[in-house]
Amino acid sequence: MTDDRKPMIECRGVHKHYGDYHALRGIDLTIRAGEFFSLLGPSGCGKTTLLRTIAGFEDISDGAILIDEKRMDEVPANKRPTNMVFQSYAIFPHLTVAQNVAFGLRRDPRGKAEKAALVEEALAMVGLRGYGNRAAHALSGGQRQRVALARALILKPKVLLLDEPLSALDRKMREQMQVELIKLQRQVGITFVLVTHDQEEALVMSDRIAVMFEGEIAQLDGPEALYARPATRRVADFIGVMNFLPARILGEQAGTATVEVPGLGVVDLPERQISRANPDDEGPTIGFRPETMTLVGPTQTHSQPRETNATIDEVVYYGDMTYYDLRLDGAAAMDGKARPVRISMRNVFGRDVQEVGTRTRLAWSPGSLVLFR
Amino acid sequence: MAKGLDAQAKQGYALIAPPFLYALVILAAPLLTILTYSFLTDGYLEVVRDFTVSNYVQVWTDPIVRTVMLRSLMVSALVTLVTVLLAFPVAYYVSFLVRPERKSLWLFLITIPFWTSYLIRVFLWKVILGYNGVINSSLTGLGIIDEPLTFILYNVNSIVITLAHAYAPFAILPIFVALEKIDRALLEAGRDLGESRAMTFWRVTLPLAMPGVLAAVLIVFIPTIGDYVTPELIGGGKIPMIANLIQVQMLALDNRPLGSALAVTAMAIVALVSVVFLLINRRFLKVRS
Numbered sequence: 252m253t254d255d256r257k258p259m260i261e262c263r264g265v266h267k268h269y270g271d272y273h274a275l276r277g278i279d280l281t282i283r284a285g286e287f288f289s290l291l292g293p294s295g296c297g298k299t300t301l302l303r304t305i306a307g308f309e310d311i312s313d314g315a316i317l318i319d320e321k322r323m324d325e326v327p328a329n330k331r332p333t334n335m336v337f338q339s340y341a342i343f344p345h346l347t348v349a350q351n352v353a354f355g356l357r358r359d360p361r362g363k364a365e366k367a368a369l370v371e372e373a374l375a376m377v378g379l380r381g382y383g384n385r386a387a388h389a390l391s392g393g394q395r396q397r398v399a400l401a402r403a404l405i406l407k408p409k410v411l412l413l414d415e416p417l418s419a420l421d422r423k424m425r426e427q428m429q430v431e432l433i434k435l436q437r438q439v440g441i442t443f444v445l446v447t448h449d450q451e452e453a454l455v456m457s458d459r460i461a462v463m464f465e466g467e468i469a470q471l472d473g474p475e476a477l478y479a480r481p482a483t484r485r486v487a488d489f490i491g492v493m494n495f496l497p498a499r500i501l502g503e504q505a506g507t508a509t510v511e512v513p514g515l516g517v518v519d520l521p522e523r524q525i526s527r528a529n530p531d532d533e534g535p536t537i538g539f540r541p542e543t544m545t546l547v548g549p550t551q552t553h554s555q556p557r558e559t560n561a562t563i564d565e566v567v568y569y570g571d572m573t574y575y576d577l578r579l580d581g582a583a584a585m586d587g588k589a590r591p592v593r594i595s596m597r598n599v600f601g602r603d604v605q606e607v608g609t610r611t612r613l614a615w616s617p618g619s620l621v622l623f624r
Numbered sequence: 625m626a627k628g629l630d631a632q633a634k635q636g637y638a639l640i641a642p643p644f645l646y647a648l649v650i651l652a653a654p655l656l657t658i659l660t661y662s663f664l665t666d667g668y669l670e671v672v673r674d675f676t677v678s679n680y681v682q683v684w685t686d687p688i689v690r691t692v693m694l695r696s697l698m699v700s701a702l703v704t705l706v707t708v709l710l711a712f713p714v715a716y717y718v719s720f721l722v723r724p725e726r727k728s729l730w731l732f733l734i735t736i737p738f739w740t741s742y743l744i745r746v747f748l749w750k751v752i753l754g755y756n757g758v759i760n761s762s763l764t765g766l767g768i769i770d771e772p773l774t775f776i777l778y779n780v781n782s783i784v785i786t787l788a789h790a791y792a793p794f795a796i797l798p799i800f801v802a803l804e805k806i807d808r809a810l811l812e813a814g815r816d817l818g819e820s821r822a823m824t825f826w827r828v829t830l831p832l833a834m835p836g837v838l839a840a841v842l843i844v845f846i847p848t849i850g851d852y853v854t855p856e857l858i859g860g861g862k863i864p865m866i867a868n869l870i871q872v873q874m875l876a877l878d879n880r881p882l883g884s885a886l887a888v889t890a891m892a893i894v895a896l897v898s899v900v901f902l903l904i905n906r907r908f909l910k911v912r913s
Contacts, residue, residue: 306816307815308812308815308816327815328812328815328816329815329816329817329818329819329820330818333816334816334817335812335813335816337809337812337813338809339807339809341807341809341810341812341813343810343813343828344810344832345831345832345908354814354817354827355817355818355819357818357819357823357827358818402817403816403817406817406818
């Protein structure tokens with residue numbers, strides 16, 4: 252990520268109160284020009300509120316929002332250099348597709364023919380060439396979304412705001428639109444700010460992601476950093492699947508920690524694998540992703556530095572993947588609680604799906620562990 | 625499948641049979657009687673069974689009928705205009721500005737005028753607008769005017785005021801329903817695409833509310849053109865509308881064939897106006913989902 256791009260949106264200590272409800276609690280955020288940025292979080296975390304304050308539909312209680320280095324305090328929604336794709340798409344039902352797309356061009360001084368050409372160009376960009384005369388209600392969900400995109404992009408905004416734009420589409424359509432949105436963003440170079448509760452969607456599409464809980468940003472990072480090194484247990488839990496095991500810290504020096512994990516043994520973890528900003532007060536915890544460990548057969552060799560014996564408790568077959576719930580030998584040693592861990596294996600050709608109750612070996616590397624403390 | 629459908633169809637017919645018969649007896653039969661009467665001859669206190677079109681010739685050539693008919697159309701149009709123009713802001717207020725949990729209370733309050741009889745409400749307006757009525761006595765008492773205002777009683781103004789009040793809920797409710805159906809995100813989209821609140825209202829809210837407005841127009845226009853109590857009481861009998869004319873022919877002069885011809889003619893004109901509005905409404909409904 253090139254960090255030298257100029258900031259497009261700056262939120263400085265943004266607070267939003269609805270009566271007693273504190274929806275945004277001091278958001279500090281810089282979104283750079285040309286970035287595909289996502290606000291990710293569960294419902295009620297304030298991500299949509301933040302988007303709506305940027306769009307100008309909600310006033311902020313405290314702080315400041317700057318777009319393209321101008322304060323937006325007194326600027327109403329219709330005067331901001333932003334356009335929005337609404338969750339419901341908000342296609343005007345009394346207008347045709349072309350009239351919808353041309354809605355924002357009313358005060359554009361260009362001539363009728365020129366505007367019609369612009370509309371046709373915008374429709375072509377979203378793959379709806381020739382749909383101009385259709386009635387808005389005759390469109391499918393995916394087509395409505397494209398009209399909403401064309402309607403916003405025709406105005407060449409500095410920022411395009413997308414409020415859960417894909418949540419109403421079925422899975423296939425959603426995946427297709429994700430790719431199209433990425434391509435579109437690269438093509439037009441406009442800053443995209445996407446609100447979503449779907450972590451997979453955020454990982455696929457974004458340059459950077461802000462994970463929000465209860466009106467605060469829990470972590471702001473690129474997709475890979477967010478997935479591999481979540482800042483808190485809660486972020487780790489929200490993004491993808493992560494196994495958690497209690498850990499005992501045996502010693503610490505120069506940023507490195509030596510911890511004992513029941514079932515996995517004693518490991519040394521370097522600074523980069525330790526998350527210290529951990530508000531979830533549950534004691535030191537080791538986390539790892541299901542795909543970072545491998546099941547190996549009794550005679551199979553592997554190149555991982557460590558291995559652990561385990562019993563398969565549960566097998567969930569997904570076609571391309573199989574999830575195994577394992578009981579690690581010695582996992583219950585610390586306090587007697589059984590803590591199953593989930594391992595995912597790709598069903599590559601020639602690899603058999605294991606059966607419940609099988610004794611197996613788990614090969615892993617300390618490099619895949621994250622310590623939350 | 626076909627058998628099941630038959631059973632279902634039978635059940636459907638059975639369900640609509642009682643109201644259908646009721647409508648036939650109460651609605652269709654009197655209408656047919658009136659239609660028949662209008663082609664028969666008046667035989668002084670009785671109806672002679674001779675087919676004639678002379679009633680219609682008389683109705684359509686009589687300048688008095690024409691004057692009264694035009695006045696009725698004018699007054700109803702005025703009442704409709706005033707009612708709908710006043711109803712729209714009320715419906716808008718309730719739909720957009722009243723908190724959701726308060727809306728039903730507001731609708732309930734709007735229907736309060738229906739709690740008393742129409743006749744009593746008309747009388748009440750007479751008391752308010754009259755020569756020695758509430759308005760005039762207050763204004764003279766306060767010394768604002770020396771003589772009672774005369775432009776508010778026994779003329780078209782007073783009829784318009786009374787009918788606009790009486791039909792207000794009929795106009796408010798359909799407009800309210802149309803406004804309620806508008807997705808609020810559409811208004812935000814209008815603002816987002818660069819339009820002010822006023823232009824968003826003009827380009828989004830109003831076109832989407834038009835089906836409700838046109839429904840209100842029809843609901844107010846059709847009954848007001850046939851109203852004869854208000855012109856009689858508030859208008860002081862000096863400015864008869866078409867319904868008063870029909871009443872005079874039917875009851876006072878006992879010329880039922882001529883009264884029927886008047887009634888059928890009035891009905892045809894109302895139907896024509898209604899069809900025009902329905903066609904306009906279809907244009908607005910067509911593009912909606």
